[in-house]
Amino acid sequence: MPSPPPSRARLAFTLIELLVVIAIIGVLIALLLPAVQAAREAARRTQCTNNLKQIGLAMHNYESVFSSFPPGYMTQPRGGGVHGAPDANTLDTGPGWAYGTALLTAMEQAPVYQALNVSLPCWSRANTTGTSTSLAAFLCPSVSDPSRTFEVKDQPGNVLARFSRSHYVLNAGNDEPWGYQVEDHRPLADGPFYRNSLLRIADVSDGLSSTLFMGEHTSILSDKTWVGVVPGAVVCPTPRFAFSSCDYAATLVLTHSGPAAAEGDIIHPPNARSCHVCQMYAEHPGGTNILLGDGSVRFIKESINQRTWAALATCRRGEVIGGDQF
Secondary structure, eight states: OOOOOOOOOOOSOOHHHHHHHHHHHHHHHHHHHHHHHHHHHHHHHHHHHHHHHHHHHHHHHHHHHHSSOOOSEEEOTTOOGGGOSOOTTTOOOSEEEEHHHHHTGGGTOHHHHHTOOTTSOTTOGGGHHHHTOOOGGGOOTTOOOOOOEEEEEETTOOEEEEEEBOSEEEEOOSSOGGGSOOSOOTTTOOSSOOBTOOOOGGGOTTOGGGSEEEEEBOTTTOOOBSSBOOTTEEEOOOGGGTTSOOEEGGGGTEEOOSOOGGGTTOOOOTTOTTOOTTSOBOSSTTEEEEEETTSOEEEEETTSOHHHHHHHHOSSSOOOOOGGGO
């Protein structure tokens, strides 16, 4: 009687086994993807922190040379000549150069500074090459907008200049001095930076470690720059935040915390849902990086007590803030 043929070993998966393997792989990917994204964001946030530290160090190097921190931005009082007539709403004039331009040499960007003619206004066509140069130290890698320059426009939409972006903005304090038609902003600004500010360390009576110098502002909300301020320009929210409103040219480089009478005395902490173009707003989950006057960088949660946030924004109002409050 013939013997049965030898059995053959199965060399392939069944359809059910293959589907089970695919399902397991899908579950593992779903579990790992958030961890990978969190690790990438942590790396981006670290780079963003390092950028602010570099800017803070440059500010202190500038102060050691000139005995004051760089101004928020510079104007020629009452203007004239190449600096133009004062803007009717804000009294801004040329040259308009902002803190970032003043810090270029301290940030090892001497070639960019040499490409600028600071005797001319920042919007002069002769300065276009330098003012449209993108600098990594002013860009936070967490920002999802890939553009590196933008057009500065007036209210009717006329293009006044093209500037390089910054994802960092200076702090003017509680109120918004650019909202008042006055030439001297010193009596109005209780923060460290404003038009023609020349802050000395001795002026920061609240203490450098308790004074907000700079924070983040993503370009998905509005345009910001390190270059300068163009008289007559407006800063408007992007279409995504069209429910907000435009503001004056000073908000190309400056923000404030509130309360401010013109805004109903509200306070807008980091990432506030009001999404003003004059507030700090980052794409980091839960908050934003800030630079304090002593050069240290802290991550501030968007849930920070609003009064604490407003107190951090001032430099000489005598508020007492504990390190555990922010």
